[in-house]
Structures are given as C-alpha cells and as structure tokens.
Amino acid sequence: MEFNDYRGKWESQVKNSNICKKCNGKSLCLSVCPSYSVDYVELARSNENSLLGRIRCVCNGYSRNKDIRFSASTGGFVHELCKTLLDNKKIDGVISITHDHGLEYSPKILTDIHLMPNSIYHNINFQNTITLLKKAEGKYLLIGLPCQITSIELFLRKRKYAHLKEKIYAKVSLICGYSFDRKNAKAFAHYNNFDLEEISYRERGRYRKTRLKNKSSGLLFEVFNPKNFRERINNMIFFDQFLPQLGCLYCIDHICYCADIVVGDAWQKRYSDDDIGTNIIICRTEKGEDLISQMESFKFEKGYQEEIIEAQSPAYALGTIGEGMKRVKLKGHYFIPERRRTDNLSDIQRYRFKFKDLIKIKIIKNLLRSERFDAARSLYLFLNLKMVVRYFLRKLIKRG
Numbered sequence: 001m002e003f004n005d006y007r008g009k010w011e012s013q014v015k016n017s018n019i020c021k022k023c024n025g026k027s028l029c030l031s032v033c034p035s036y037s038v039d040y041v042e043l044a045r046s047n048e049n050s051l052l053g054r055i056r057c058v059c060n061g062y063s064r065n066k067d068i069r070f071s072a073s074t075g076g077f078v079h080e081l082c083k084t085l086l087d088n089k090k091i092d093g094v095i096s097i098t099h100d101h102g103l104e105y106s107p108k109i110l111t112d113i114h115l116m117p118n119s120i121y122h123n124i125n126f127q128n129t130i131t132l133l134k135k136a137e138g139k140y141l142l143i144g145l146p147c148q149i150t151s152i153e154l155f156l157r158k159r160k161y162a163h164l165k166e167k168i169y170a171k172v173s174l175i176c177g178y179s180f181d182r183k184n185a186k187a188f189a190h191y192n193n194f195d196l197e198e199i200s201y202r203e204r205g206r207y208r209k210t211r212l213k214n215k216s217s218g219l220l221f222e223v224f225n226p227k228n229f230r231e232r233i234n235n236m237i238f239f240d241q242f243l244p245q246l247g248c249l250y251c252i253d254h255i256c257y258c259a260d261i262v263v264g265d266a267w268q269k270r271y272s273d274d275d276i277g278t279n280i281i282i283c284r285t286e287k288g289e290d291l292i293s294q295m296e297s298f299k300f301e302k303g304y305q306e307e308i309i310e311a312q313s314p315a316y317a318l319g320t321i322g323e324g325m326k327r328v329k330l331k332g333h334y335f336i337p338e339r340r341r342t343d344n345l346s347d348i349q350r351y352r353f354k355f356k357d358l359i360k361i362k363i364i365k366n367l368l369r370s371e372r373f374d375a376a377r378s379l380y381l382f383l384n385l386k387m388v389v390r391y392f393l394r395k396l397i398k399r400g
C-alpha cells in the first residue's frame with residue numbers, strides 16, 4: 001500500500017513486476033483483494049437469508065454507561081465488547097485502528113479502550129494487521145470495515161498463513177455505506193478557511209458532528225443540523241454518496257458477510273426519538289452470539305432481520321447500489337437502486353441513474369482530486385440549482 005497524493009488515499013501498488021511474472025497469471029494479489037470478484041456466498045459459507053447473509057440473531061441496544069454511549073460513535077457497542085473481553089481475560093488485546101498523527105490512523109494491538117477512536121470516515125491503511133498477527137502471540141478481537149475484514153479473511157485462507165487464523169478470537173465489522181479519500185476533508189476545510197490537521201467525525205450523540213482541528217483551534221459542524229445554507233452545501237459535498245472512494249460505489253459487502261458480529265446505527269423508526277445513539281447488531285455465528293451473551297454492561301433489545309433493511313436502506317443492506325454500479329453503461333440504461341428508506345425487504349426501488357450522478361463521479365470527483373475545490377462547489381451548486389432556488393424562495397416567503 002502506498003499513499004497516492006493525487007487521489008488522497010492509501011492504495012495498492014505493484015512495486016516489483018518480477019513477482020507478477022513468478023505468479024504466472026495466477027493473480028495472487030487479486031485473490032485477496034476485497035473488490036475483485038469475491039464470491040460472498042462462499043466467503044460467508046452460507047446462502048441463507050438471501051442477500052443479507054447468514055444471521056443467527058439481530059438485536060439493538062446501547063451501553064449502560066452513559067458516558068461511553070454519548071461519546072462513542074453510536075451506542076458504544078464496540079467499546080463495551082472490547083472492555084468485556086479484556087476484563088474477563090478472554091483476549092490478549094484488540095486489533096483496532098488508533099490515531100498516529102494528522103489524518104493518519106493504523107491498526108495496533110491495544111489493551112486500553114480509551115485509545116480506540118470513533119468512526120473514521122476517510123481511507124485507512126489496514127495492512128499492518130497482517131504484520132501484527134504474524135508477530136503477536138495470543139488471541140485478539142479484530143475490528144474493522146467489511147473490506148478490511150474480508151481481505152484479512154481471504155489472506156488467512158491461504159495455506160501458508162492459515163495458522164494466523166487461530167490468533168483471531170472473533171471478527172467484528174462495522175456496517176459501512178462508503179468511506180472517503182482525504183480530498184473530501186481537505187475541500188471541507190478549504191470551504192471553511194481552516195488549516196486542517198486533524199478531524200473527528202462522530203462526537204457527542206446520535207446526530208454526528210464533524211470537528212476540524214489544528215494546534216490552535218477547532219471547528220464543530222452539525223452534519224444533520226447545518227446552521228446555514230453554506231454549511232449545508234459544504235456538508236453535502238463532503239458526505240455525498242457519489243463522491244466516496246470510487247471502489248466503494250461498486251461494493252456489495254456493506255454488512256460484512258464473513259464477520260462474527262456486524263454493528264451499525266439503528267436508524268429504524270422505533271428509535272427516532274433517541275438522540276444519544278443506539279446500535280443495530282447482527283450476530284452471524286455462534287461465536288458472535290456467545291460474545292454478546294457476556295456483555296452485562298450493554299442493554300440489548302430484541303431486533304428483527306427486516307430492521308437491517310429499514311435501518312440501512314436496501315442499497316446498503318443488500319449491496320444493491322454496488323450491483324447496480326457494475327451494470328452502469330455510458331450509453332443506454334443507467335439503473336441503480338434508489339437509497340430510499342423502506343421497511344419492506346422486497347421493496348427495492350430502482351431509478352434511472354441520473355446524469356447528475358455521473359457528473360459527480362466523473363467531473364466533481366476529479367476537481368476534488370486536483371484540489372480545484374471552488375470549481376467543484378460551483379458545479380455542485382449548479383447541479384442542485386432546484387434546491388438552491390427552493391431554499392431562497394422559502395426564505396423570502398418567511399420574511400414576507
């Protein structure tokens with residue numbers, strides 16, 4: 001993995017093409033790549049529950065410790081699980097990302113949960129996990145995003161590395177819609193005239209707040225409740241579903257098929273009054289079920305499979321946006337499923353892939369990469385002209 005300045009992200013590079021010659025077309029690197037032709041049914045060793053993968057139980061809940069719940073990304077499930085397993089000496093440590101410097105995070109072996117950050121929405125280099133597993137003795141809880149967990153799983157299926165599998169006590173994946181490269185964060189800082197050194201995404205409660213930091217100051221933005229139109233547009237560009245890392249657009253593994261436990265936000269209606277944070281938890285294996293049964297410091301409520309769809313929308317939960325993107329053609333029909341909230345598993349709405357989505361992917365993304373942030377925002381505003389006009393008309397009417 002090398003850092004690509006132009007794209008603002010860590011990505012794989014072929015450094016020594018002699019290895020490719022040795023491999024003789026067997027594509028060893030691609031065989032562990034989570035975005036290349038992965039058979040997810042085989043990976044999960046299950047075709048149960050159709051696109052949701054194998055599921056033993058679904059539940060919702062939050063930490064009984066108010067501080068942990070309020071300060072964690074969602075309901076504090078990951079922090080509480082790590083704490084339980086460490087306190088009960090079931091594991092020798094947790095493999096979690098921690099902060100290095102600036103925007104950089106990397107996986108380490110931890111025994112202090114206070115070093116674990118909240119959700120980091122920009123691209124992380126996860127490759128150190130393999131080195132950690134090779135060097136360490138003992139058993140570890142592995143925490144990561146679906147693509148990270150999947151690549152580790154594929155790697156450990158190689159005979160040569162199979163022995164490392166025993167060191168993983170269990171695999172916990174976050175639900176992941178998509179993540180960004182660093183150019184989105186840089187653009188956001190530029191729009192706010194801020195000299196960005198660090199960033200955090202989910203502070204204080206359910207409705208995430210983004211904080212930009214440098215040595216002398218900090219700026220806090222409420223993503224769900226922008227103060228003015230400018231803030232709203234800047235937030236929209238930052239978190240736009242068509243401006244993530246491009247590989248994320250093709251992902252179908254948002255609810256990690258090969259993890260023991262998958263955890264995300266319980267966005268379903270029945271928690272709409274909650275403003276602190278509640279997790280949705282999917283247990284895929286017996287191990288996963290056993291782990292949650294040990295968590296006395298976490299309040300569990302019964303959940304249902306249908307709630308995964310309701311909480312995440314079909315596009316995430318069923319990975320259909322990725323399936324759709326694979327079918328995108330430059331001419332003819334552009335079909336991708338709409339990211340609409342629905343309670344109904346069979347209610348997967350499809351819509352004609354809009355020209356404006358393609359402009360975001362093809363043009364605005366490139367403007368962001370080449371750091372022409374103002375041009376990117378102008379074009380973005382132009383694409384959302386209807387919204388701009390509606391906003392100002394409403395304001396005029398209110399005044400009148």
Ligand SMILES: Cc1cc2nc3c(=O)[nH]c(=O)nc-3n(C[C@H](O)[C@H](O)[C@H](O)COP(=O)(O)OP(=O)(O)OC[C@H]3O[C@@H](n4cnc5c(N)ncnc54)[C@H](O)[C@@H]3O)c2cc1C
Nearest residue numbers: 072073074075076077078079096116119120176177264265
């Ligand atoms: C990029 C990204 C996209 C997400 N998209 C969705 C979504 O669409 N829907 C949804 O319901 N939930 C999504 N989540 C998950 C959600 O933000 C919470 O992480 C999840 O609900 C767990 O909350 P918690 O309170 O239990 O976590 P915490 O107790 O706060 O623990 C979070 C832990 O997760 C790990 N972690 C955080 N970020 C990363 C990262 N980038 N790479 C590897 N490990 C990491 C670290 O170990 C961290 O300590 C996403 C998270 C990320 C990072």
